[in-house]
Amino acid sequence: MDFSGARIIITGGLGFIGSNLAVRLVEAGADVTLVDSLIPEYGGNLWNIEPIKERVRVNISDVRDEHSMKYLIQGQDYLFNLAGQTSHIDSMNNPYPDLEINAKAQLSILEACRKHNPSVKLVFASTRQLYGAPQYLPVDEKHPLAPVDVNGINKMAGEWYHLVYNNVYGIRSSVLRLTNTYGPGMRVKDARQTFLGVWIRNIITGEPLLVFGDGRQIRDFNYVDDVVEAMLLTAFSEEADGEIFNLGADDPINLKDAATLLVDVAGRGESRVVPFPADRKAIDIGDYYADYRKIRAKLSWTPKTGLREGFAKTLQFYEQNGRHYWGDRHE
Amino acid sequence: MDFSGARIIITGGLGFIGSNLAVRLVEAGADVTLVDSLIPEYGGNLWNIEPIKERVRVNISDVRDEHSMKYLIQGQDYLFNLAGQTSHIDSMNNPYPDLEINAKAQLSILEACRKHNPSVKLVFASTRQLYGAPQYLPVDEKHPLAPVDVNGINKMAGEWYHLVYNNVYGIRSSVLRLTNTYGPGMRVKDARQTFLGVWIRNIITGEPLLVFGDGRQIRDFNYVDDVVEAMLLTAFSEEADGEIFNLGADDPINLKDAATLLVDVAGRGESRVVPFPADRKAIDIGDYYADYRKIRAKLSWTPKTGLREGFAKTLQFYEQNGRHYWGDRHE
Numbered sequence: 001m002d003f004s005g006a007r008i009i010i011t012g013g014l015g016f017i018g019s020n021l022a023v024r025l026v027e028a029g030a031d032v033t034l035v036d037s038l039i040p041e042y043g044g045n046l047w048n049i050e051p052i053k054e055r056v057r058v059n060i061s062d063v064r065d066e067h068s069m070k071y072l073i074q075g076q077d078y079l080f081n082l083a084g085q086t087s088h089i090d091s092m093n094n095p096y097p098d099l100e101i102n103a104k105a106q107l108s109i110l111e112a113c114r115k116h117n118p119s120v121k122l123v124f125a126s127t128r129q130l131y132g133a134p135q136y137l138p139v140d141e142k143h144p145l146a147p148v149d150v151n152g153i154n155k156m157a158g159e160w161y162h163l164v165y166n167n168v169y170g171i172r173s174s175v176l177r178l179t180n181t182y183g184p185g186m187r188v189k190d191a192r193q194t195f196l197g198v199w200i201r202n203i204i205t206g207e208p209l210l211v212f213g214d215g216r217q218i219r220d221f222n223y224v225d226d227v228v229e230a231m232l233l234t235a236f237s238e239e240a241d242g243e244i245f246n247l248g249a250d251d252p253i254n255l256k257d258a259a260t261l262l263v264d265v266a267g268r269g270e271s272r273v274v275p276f277p278a279d280r281k282a283i284d285i286g287d288y289y290a291d292y293r294k295i296r297a298k299l300s301w302t303p304k305t306g307l308r309e310g311f312a313k314t315l316q317f318y319e320q321n322g323r324h325y326w327g328d329r330h331e
Numbered sequence: 332m333d334f335s336g337a338r339i340i341i342t343g344g345l346g347f348i349g350s351n352l353a354v355r356l357v358e359a360g361a362d363v364t365l366v367d368s369l370i371p372e373y374g375g376n377l378w379n380i381e382p383i384k385e386r387v388r389v390n391i392s393d394v395r396d397e398h399s400m401k402y403l404i405q406g407q408d409y410l411f412n413l414a415g416q417t418s419h420i421d422s423m424n425n426p427y428p429d430l431e432i433n434a435k436a437q438l439s440i441l442e443a444c445r446k447h448n449p450s451v452k453l454v455f456a457s458t459r460q461l462y463g464a465p466q467y468l469p470v471d472e473k474h475p476l477a478p479v480d481v482n483g484i485n486k487m488a489g490e491w492y493h494l495v496y497n498n499v500y501g502i503r504s505s506v507l508r509l510t511n512t513y514g515p516g517m518r519v520k521d522a523r524q525t526f527l528g529v530w531i532r533n534i535i536t537g538e539p540l541l542v543f544g545d546g547r548q549i550r551d552f553n554y555v556d557d558v559v560e561a562m563l564l565t566a567f568s569e570e571a572d573g574e575i576f577n578l579g580a581d582d583p584i585n586l587k588d589a590a591t592l593l594v595d596v597a598g599r600g601e602s603r604v605v606p607f608p609a610d611r612k613a614i615d616i617g618d619y620y621a622d623y624r625k626i627r628a629k630l631s632w633t634p635k636t637g638l639r640e641g642f643a644k645t646l647q648f649y650e651q652n653g654r655h656y657w658g659d660r661h662e
Contacts, residue, residue, distance in 0.1 A: 107426050147495065157434065157488040164484060168479075168613045282498075
């Protein structure tokens with residue numbers, strides 16, 4: 001994979017995964033533009049690009065801003081389409097911003113590509129949330145889609161716009177259905193991105209880790225570097241055009257054990273199993289872990305970082321950088 | 332089923348299926364409000380309710396008008412949610428109105444129910460288009476969803492909002508995935524609703540019926556009275572809450588044979604097999620016919636009107652009423 005000199009735009013580029021991807025691409029010699037709205041409730045944080053801030057173009061705009069996107073997209077070789085509203089609870093409390101960002105803005109990005117840059121290659125960050133409560137495990141890409149909340153529905157629409165524009169117009173698009181991603185740069189201020197962020201913060205600030213339900217819900221976790229690698233492979237491979245790939249891990253774990261492992265790695269902290277808050281219970285999906293054999297077979301991707309190593313790296317990052325993430329303002 | 336005195340609102344109520352449903356409900360003694368935007372490119376036509384025009388309330392407004400919907404929905408016992416943008420080609424040429432109508436407006440209707448009338452029962456008119464090109468035949472409700480155009484994606488979102496609001500908030504909703512519906516009141520001015528409308532018109536105006544491709548694509552057809560019956564059964568049955576049902580028929584037929592049958596029933600006309608227009612070819616789904624055993628088993632629904640009888644009734648209607656449907660204005 002040679003991204004040297006490639007013109008690359010990343011929506012959600014100041015967010016967790018987008019910024020890690022940006023670092024990797026800048027190091028590979030790419031010409032990188034980051035688009036981010038820096039809406040405080042979402043994932044963007046300028047500190048995420050501190051190591052590369054002199055070597056990327058940052059454009060503060062919202063993917064709902066059609067005109068901005070139309071302009072920025074022109075002349076780009078790759079579009080990593082990562083901007084999204086990620087909070088399931090927020091999507092239920094007020095479904096409209098989720099619809100505008102996760103569905104409508106995706107359509108307008110694709111329309112902009114169709115009209116102004118039909119040769120761009122897109123990688124869309126989708127989510128396991130589309131599968132809803134698994135009908136079997138592990139969940140492969142053929143598993144029926146049955147989202148359990150508004151966020152899952154809108155992400156489903158956003159994903160399928162990419163596939164239809166690939167199939168009908170030849171706008172090359174690949175879809176990655178991400179599972180729980182964690183690592184440096186993740187949102188830790190609250191659970192809007194993942195509960196794991198709050199756990200990490202609580203370890204460091206000395207608060208207990210709350211595990212909802214009975215703690216036996218199984219999940220799989222990917223360290224962010226592995227997800228970045230999957231995105232690059234997907235972008236680079238023609239074989240990935242028009243395809244959907246699950247990401248996943250070899251070490252699914254239940255939430256109680258994950259909390260215990262995190263405490264163990266940190267050498268401090270405590271976890272508590274508490275009842276589900278009603279609003280979360282209503283959209284809980286039970287156990288989930290992915291079958292990721294398709295991307296392994298087609299693109300030779302496998303996750304390299306196990307939970308213990310990933311937790312250690314993540315804890316270390318937030319011990320050093322925490323104040324840039326759980327303060328009230330973006331620094 | 333007793334709908335006598337029931338307060339009923341039908342979105343898309345001046346459209347093809349909505350108006351047939353209205354006639355049936357008015358005859359059953361229901362208190363019926365029809366909501367329709369009468370956008371000329373869509374299905375609404377005041378002539379559709381000529382026989383009952385003194386016995387229904389007609390409210391001209393668009394489902395995208397949140398305020399109108401919020402007001403109208405209050406105090407209703409049943410909401411038959413039939414308003415939609417149905418043209419696949421239009422959804423590709425300009426995807427935004429399709430998104431606003433088929434997805435966003437559905438969300439705002441459900442939000443209105445949640446806030447102002449949580450005890451209403453909804454029946455949502457969805458479409459076989461969500462399945463895309465069938466992976467097996469006949470297609471049952473477990474078939475993966477893989478829409479091939481923007482219209483299918485947005486209808487998928489609209490459908491799932493209903494299911495999530497049922498599951499999370501207890502807003503009782505049922506989904507019917509309709510296949511090709513035909514009969515009196517269908518749009519015949521163009522193929523925005525179904526190609527069959529254009530065929531019917533062409534028979535009467537003496538133009539040839541055009542069959543795209545090789546004419547071997549199999550379809551199933553439901554006469555509108557059968558679809559109305561399915562909607563009433565679904566509305567009335569608690570067992571249908573939160574469920575998705577396919578409609579279908581026992582006499583699937585390929586398009587060439589359907590055209591020949593129509594010519595035979597009419598006693599005039601001719602059909603021609605012509606190449607697919609490029610824009611239609613790109614979103615064609617190949618053969619389709621539904622497995623409707625679920626609704627037969629749960630709600631005892633079966634289609635009663637065969638193609639020959641249905642075609643004859645439809646032709647008769649348009650011979651007598653055609654001028655109200657293919658003129659330039661709504662009468």
